[in-house]
Amino acid sequence: MPIFRFILLMAVLLAVSTRAEPQLQIDITTSGGRQIPIAVMPLAGENTQPQAVSEVVAADLARTGLFRLVNTVGISPLPTEPSEVNFPDWTARTAEALVIGKIEPQSEGRVEVRFRLFDVAKQSQLASYSYVVAPAQLRATAHRIADLIYERLTGDKGAFSTKITYVVKRSGRYELQVADADGFNAQSVLASNEPIMSPSWSPDGSRLAYVSFDQKKPVVVVQNLAQGTTRVVANFRGNNSAPAWSPDGQYLLVALTKDGLTQIYRISASGGDAQRLTDSTGIDTQGVYSPDGQWIAFTSDRGGSPQVYRMPASGGPAERLTFEGTYNVGPRYSPDGKSMAYVSREGGRFRIALMDLATKQWQPLTEGGLDDSPSFAPNGKMILYEASVGGRGNLAAVSWDGRVRQRLTSAAGDVQDPAWGPMPTN
Amino acid sequence: MKNVALYLAIAVIAAGCASKETQTDTPVTDKSTGVSQPSRSASSSTTPAQQPSIAGNPLRDPSNILSKRSVFFDYDSNAVKDEYRGLVQAHSRYLGDKRDSKIRIEGNCDERGSREYNLALGQRRAESVKKMMNVLGVSDGRIETISFGEEKPMSPGHDEQAWSQNRRADIKYAGE
Numbered sequence: 001m002p003i004f005r006f007i008l009l010m011a012v013l014l015a016v017s018t019r020a021e022p023q024l025q026i027d028i029t030t031s032g033g034r035q036i037p038i039a040v041m042p043l044a045g046e047n048t049q050p051q052a053v054s055e056v057v058a059a060d061l062a063r064t065g066l067f068r069l070v071n072t073v074g075i076s077p078l079p080t081e082p083s084e085v086n087f088p089d090w091t092a093r094t095a096e097a098l099v100i101g102k103i104e105p106q107s108e109g110r111v112e113v114r115f116r117l118f119d120v121a122k123q124s125q126l127a128s129y130s131y132v133v134a135p136a137q138l139r140a141t142a143h144r145i146a147d148l149i150y151e152r153l154t155g156d157k158g159a160f161s162t163k164i165t166y167v168v169k170r171s172g173r174y175e176l177q178v179a180d181a182d183g184f185n186a187q188s189v190l191a192s193n194e195p196i197m198s199p200s201w202s203p204d205g206s207r208l209a210y211v212s213f214d215q216k217k218p219v220v221v222v223q224n225l226a227q228g229t230t231r232v233v234a235n236f237r238g239n240n241s242a243p244a245w246s247p248d249g250q251y252l253l254v255a256l257t258k259d260g261l262t263q264i265y266r267i268s269a270s271g272g273d274a275q276r277l278t279d280s281t282g283i284d285t286q287g288v289y290s291p292d293g294q295w296i297a298f299t300s301d302r303g304g305s306p307q308v309y310r311m312p313a314s315g316g317p318a319e320r321l322t323f324e325g326t327y328n329v330g331p332r333y334s335p336d337g338k339s340m341a342y343v344s345r346e347g348g349r350f351r352i353a354l355m356d357l358a359t360k361q362w363q364p365l366t367e368g369g370l371d372d373s374p375s376f377a378p379n380g381k382m383i384l385y386e387a388s389v390g391g392r393g394n395l396a397a398v399s400w401d402g403r404v405r406q407r408l409t410s411a412a413g414d415v416q417d418p419a420w421g422p423m424p425t426n
Numbered sequence: 427m428k429n430v431a432l433y434l435a436i437a438v439i440a441a442g443c444a445s446k447e448t449q450t451d452t453p454v455t456d457k458s459t460g461v462s463q464p465s466r467s468a469s470s471s472t473t474p475a476q477q478p479s480i481a482g483n484p485l486r487d488p489s490n491i492l493s494k495r496s497v498f499f500d501y502d503s504n505a506v507k508d509e510y511r512g513l514v515q516a517h518s519r520y521l522g523d524k525r526d527s528k529i530r531i532e533g534n535c536d537e538r539g540s541r542e543y544n545l546a547l548g549q550r551r552a553e554s555v556k557k558m559m560n561v562l563g564v565s566d567g568r569i570e571t572i573s574f575g576e577e578k579p580m581s582p583g584h585d586e587q588a589w590s591q592n593r594r595a596d597i598k599y600a601g602e
Contacts (some may be wrong), residue, residue: 195577198542211545217530217572218545239549239573242542255546257571261553262546283546299543304545329540343540350539372540391537391584417541 005228036153039070043115044078044102050135053113056142060182061149064381065404070095075121082116082125090120097126097153099145106132117149126152132157137183144270153232159377163421164384165189165199165208166395171180176210178225181377181420183408189225195224198373201242202269209233209243209252210268220254222269232269244288245269252289253277261378264298277315286330289313290337297321297331297340308342321355322362328353330373334400336361341365341374341383352385352398365402375420382406384418430571484520485599492515496580499537499593504550506558508588514555517597518562528600531555533573534580541575548573551595 061067070093079085090098093143101115103354127148131141147158153158160181168175168188174196179186194213201208205225211233212221218241222232234240238257242264245252252269255262263288265274276286280302287298290310299312300318305326311318322328327345333341337357344353344364346378351368355361370388377384380400387396387407393416395408407409408415484490497510506514521527533548552571559569581588 138589195574197545197575197577213574213577238571239545241545255542257546257549257553257573261550283543283550285546286540286542298541327539329543345539348538370538389536 035066035068036097036283037068037070037095038097038099038153039072039073039090039093040099040150040420041075041078041101043113044080044099046103049103049111049138051138051142053101053103053115053138053145054099055144056139057115057146057149060143060146060158063406064150064179065399066150066154067404080114082118085118087120087123088116095120097149099149099364101216108309110134111138113138113145115227117152139180143180143182156381157379159239159379159381159420159421159423161424163205164375165201165421166386166418167196167199167416168410168413169195169393169416176205176208178208189228190223190230197417198242199417199419200245202245203247203249203420204425205422207249207269209245211241211243222252231271234274236268236274242286244286245295246289247291254287255285255287264296267322278311278318279315288331288333291335292337297333299329299331308340311341321357321360332374332376334376335337335378336380339400341376343368343372343374352383354383354400354402363402364402365398366405373395373417373419375418377420378423382420384420386416386417387419429517459503470542485602492520495597497551497595497597498590499551499595501589501593504554506554511558513560515562518559518564521564521568522560522562528568528570530570530572530598530600532596532598533571534578534592534594534596535573535576536592537576537579537584538578538589541577545573545575545577548575555595555597 013068014342025053038061040054040282042052046054058069062069075089079100085098085100096118098118099115100293101113106112110132112130112132116125117127118124119126120187129148133141143160146160150158151376162181162304163178165176165178165182167176172193174192175188176190176196176199177186177188190220192212192214197211198206207222207224210221211218211221215235218239219232219238220243221230222233223230233252234254234256235258238254238259240254241247242255243252250269251266254265256265257275262283262285264278264284265276267274280300282301283296284300287296289296294313295310296313297308299306300309303320306329307320308322308328308331309318309320325344325346330345331340331342340355340357342353343350349368351364351366351371352374353362353364365383372386374383374385382397382399384395384397393414395415395418397406427530484492487493491513494513497506497513521529529554533550533552535544535548549571556569556571560566577594580594581591
């Protein structure tokens with residue numbers, strides 16, 4: 001039974017990861033689903049600002065499933081300095097961590113945001129930061145604060161300051177949107193009457209590659225997000241699809257049919273000739289580079305049913321990775337390259353599965369239905385994916401261990417093909 | 427700027443109460459719009475202006491087999507069934523007569539499965555129709571095979587009735 005062995009393996013991985021020594025002594029083993037009780041106080045002065053920073057911080061932390069928000073009602077006045085914190089209050093409220101802070105006006109319309117993080121049991125300060133920003137930046141600042149708190153308390157990097165992209169389909173119209181990781185600040189970067197598919201972030205987050213049907217057939221386009229410029233990088237005879245960036249951002253893997261059935265090729269990210277990397281008599285598609293650039297994982301039905309394989313990045317002999325079931329497709333490497341998410345069919349249900357590449361042990365992470373397009377958060381902790389229910393596309397996310405699940409619904413229409421962007425570069 | 431916020435409906439769903447795969451009849455308003463199928467839309471037209479062109483163009487004459495353009499497939503299959511052999515033969519003969527005609531064969535899938543893999547499967551369906559035409563004497567250079575995967579369903583439903591309509595390859599003539 002692979003699931004049990006997988007859980008054992010996870011216990012080992014967790015033992016290793018806790019050695020990273022988060023500053024607060026909080027045990028985060030998954031058994032029983034331990035959550036860190038944290039109190040996030042309203043920041044003094046935030047009620048006159050366009051964005052209540054503490055609400056964004058609290059929502060970010062709660063969404064991970066790793067934190068429990070402790071009630072902060074009735075604490076008055078708001079503590080803003082360490083000397084103003086009454087720790088027995090927080091011990092009584094079972095908080096193990098406490099966030100306080102303030103927002104004060106500065107010159108030229110800017111504001112200073114100061115926050116402090118405390119270990120309640122030790123009555124000690126774990127972190128203190130201040131930012132001077134424009135009021136319009138308060139939401140982004142809140143995500144940075146949540147990143148710092150998350151990292152201090154769990155030992156892992158936070159991914160709250162990242163972006164996601166996805167396709168919205170409504171009334172026969174398609175929009176490629178980019179939003180904050182919490183779904184706010186959604187912006188349409190492309191709109192079309194023809195389908196848009198398979199958006200893929202460049203490693204530096206500056207460009208998106210995707211499949212456009214504007215030319216009445218699938219072609220691969222790269223769009224520069226800051227400039228809004230687009231360039232068709234693969235428009236060969238037949239289909240052009242499944243773009244995936246090389247870790248250095250120089251190349252794209254694409255699936256082309258110019259020589260018959262779908263095969264995997266490498267092109268420059270600025271277009272040009274295609275170098276063929278696979279040579280099978282079946283379908284080879286959905287190629288993705290491993291984070292170290294050494295491998296390409298891909299889908300192939302060379303063995304009779306679609307399965308996940310990997311080959312050296314320059315092409316060559318492929319090794320089959322999935323063996324159970326008759327449909328395992330669409331691999332995505334975790335950011336550390338140690339595991340792989342993919343779509344697995346069982347009994348007519350399509351679900352997201354995760355394989356540990358060292359042991360080849362795997363487990364389904366979702367209940368399934370029509371799940372598709374898994375995409376790791378850049379800290380590897382959550383996997384964003386498309387979950388269709390009743391024929392309607394929605395986004396959902398599941399933690400790497402399957403324990404925490406999120407569902408993001410949109411009033412806008414079908415939401416599909418999500419991709420989680422990289423860590424911000426600054 | 428369209429600001430379509432994604433609402434975090436339920437922040438954390440405990441493991442075990444995930445998606446229920448109930449067959450709701452959520453109205454799908456968008457799936458079929460914008461996908462006009464010239465071969466079908468022409469069949470009911472009786473306006474005088476179009477009469478002569480229908481009469482003159484076997485590709486648009488509803489009584490001519492050449493007006494039929496869709497080859498339908500079984501699930502997980504790219505085999506051209508016997509019932510579509512006549513259709514493929516008729517188009518191959520037509521292409522044999524009209525030496526300057528070129529076609530595009532567009533493969534399609536039902537919605538089940540991975541979007542990108544379905545694109546490859548649709549192309550394989552188009553490719554099997556092309557292979558049959560090759561055998562009947564139509565050269566490779568006159569046929570481009572492409573796929574819409576699951577992106578352009580003929581029927582917007584989510585049951586076998588709809589899916590059987592969506593697993594197909596459509597023959598389109600250049601200029602149509």
